[in-house]
Amino acid sequence: MKKLGVIVNPIAGIGGKVGLKGSDGIEILKKAREMGARSEAPRRALEALKIIAKLKNEIQVVTYPDEMGADECREAGLEPEIIGSIESGETRPEDTMEAARKMAERGVDLILFAGGDGTARNIYSAIGSSIPVLGIPAGVKIHSAVYAINPHSAGEVASLYLQGKVVNIREAEVMDIDEEAFRQGRVSAQLYGYLKVPVERRVQSVKSGARSEQAEVEGLAAEIIAGMDADTLYIIGPGTTTRAIMERLELSNTLLGVDVILDRKLVANDVTENQLFDLINQHGKARIVVTAIGGQGHVFGRGNQQISPRVIRLAGKNNIIVVASRDKLVALQPHPLLVDTGDPELDRELRGYVRVVTGWEDSIMYRVSDDAD
């Protein structure tokens, strides 16, 4: 019998409705509550759990007490095993981390959580990518790519996964932004790692001749390598898509950082912004290879801040190569790819269309915007 872990972060999203841009920290939470804010997470979790409740005789459910899952599971008609302890009304990030750890110890097949980027980050820091996780989007910040598109879909995908029906497992970015900076109008997002997430692919499953996403990514890596010019630095941004290039060249790489290669050989792993700037200055010719990071399709400004405005200008705007699988672009539709380098002038210059390399001798023209709306 498959085992599902359920974690609800009962304060996720509480800051959003009152314009506080996040819910991290006791003070903010107090302020939000004073302003009459209520969390969206319990209601959203319930919506997903009601769908899963159809499988109640086929699965075991493990959850945390009270508003961290037990209440929602019961209301949905599930009979969960309740573990751990919390101080109801005073839940903290440590509770989420402890819950994830305990569920992992109990060997759950999937953790379904309701929350935002902070919650995803807590789970990642507790258990890494050891077991698949799926997010019910309920936070203010949803830069990570670990969520289903809505609570209903989260319930559906989790059900399919627990029934052993076909869903693909994708490595999805866990990102979080510095809320203090965010409140002051600056977005400073960091890429923390990758969680394994079950996804339902929006593809034709029969007689389409569709290539798997992995095959596409291998193809695009081959395409980038075949097109590499001699005596040119290649700056390889973070992410699983760009990782494929390094792996194909059999070079060590930094999943969450920036690596530099020259003539298909490694120059440096995990470089800082300063190192990058100096390298390009010394060498001259350089190309930047980046992919869309996070659930909102950022090619610059989320998790790859090492590639700063001055680095981009030094390498030259025409030397940016964007790579992404077709699946990733289609999932992004109709939203554009985003740039948020921190330099509004450069962001404006980067607007327009970019030719995204999607496979071997295959690319898609895609719109780039500096405005998420």
Place this chain on the structure above:
Amino acid sequence: MARQKKLLRDNYHQARWDEPMIFEMSVPGERGVLVPLACENIVSQVGDGVSAIPANLRRKKAPALPEVNQMRVNRHYYHLSQETLGTDVTLGISEGTCTMKYSPKVQEHMAARHPGIVDVHPLQEPDTMQGILELYYKVEQFLKEISGMDAFSLQPGGGAHGVFTNASIIRAYHRARGDNNRTEIITTMFSHPCDAATPNTAGFKVITLMPDESGYPDLEAMKAALSDKTAGIMITNPEDTGIYNPRIEEYVKAAHAVGALCSYDQANANGMMGIHRAREAGFDLCHFNLHKTFSAPHGCMGPATGAIGVKEFLKPFLPVPRVEFDGQKYLLNSNYPESVGKVRTFFGNTNVILKTYMWIMQHGAEGLKEAAICSVLNNQYFMKKIAEIPGVVIWYAKGKRRLEQVRYSWEKLKQDTGVGTDDVNKRIVDFGIEHYWTSHHPWVVPEPFTLEPCESYNKEDLDEYVAVLKQISKEAYDDPNLVKSAPHKAASHRPTHEAIDEAELIAVTWRQYLKKKGKK
């Protein structure tokens, strides 16, 4: 008065024969036909027939063919045919983009029996097969008139093959001018996928345009993609969404401005015959699937023909041999030194050309136009009815008409009930309707289904189809599990996707099956 009041076939049930594989029916020594031994005067001329084959090409063991008597073989395949749903027993409306029109049976009879077709060998002297060559020549003249192009080749053996040949012609044209720098072809997301795949196979890099908010290919994106590297654009209009691009000339002009050629994918021209021509739209090349629009018919992986048409300046690059007429007789001319060469054995699928000829002659110019008008009219009625079904959404171009087909979406049904397009598709066969075409990869429109009610179907047919979808939508809202566990009345139950998608599980031959099941 209507023929029938009842629209839903509630009591339908498909045959289930529990039929073994033909290999499992084999009994050593059993035979379907006893082939007589060759008589003495033949043996004296050719020997045993086998010794003439070089030793290294000869089988060491006899092939592992099933040994089954004739009556069992006959019964076996009849059983299998009853476990399928083909155009002769169901509504071909399901297969959007495929144009599953009714093909008059007389065409099959002629192709199967007329001595002028069945008793002719393609290596005969052209003088002795003037009839067939006349068919080729006349069909070419018809297609020239329908498209406005100056010359056609009927050699390619399928639509994608035609597009591949067009890509090859584009390459040959640029090379002949000494321009070897043009390595890119531009296409669109909702064009037929062969517009991307076949130029790729022909050695081009392919750039795909996404649809803009209205569902048209993004013109600004195309302008950004065009350069002196662009060899050509290969696009479909109307696209798979059924949306006709009224600004097509702007795309063509932009491409011509950088020296690229323009190839019009008119595989499915059913809504356009007699109304819109590739020439007036400014295209340099085009193609028709004779097995769609021209009733050859379509399905079962052929036989098919992707007839390719070009303007005069590209004629030297067309495949050879070309069928020509010198005013007295028809001949095969291979004297085109710049030709891309031969793309199909002999001169293509002759019986497809015969059926096309017959269908066009049965309709005449006015009839072709009327067929196009009826197919568009059918689609307007059908789309209005389907849009009223709860759970259906139509993406893009709100309030705009589609031409002869529509890409619909069950996105709302999926959100409301969890029942998606794959589920509906499994349920539809419980009402005796062939599974429908969802979409090419990738699913840009979520939970897609694509329907094409061509001119053959009348209001009763359309109403039956609508009633079935309405019923399934109702079931999804009332009892989603009924739909999700379908089919209940079909020959086989829900096949698992793994068996189709995973290389380790796919077995397309009996030998592979035994190997992968670990039986041998």
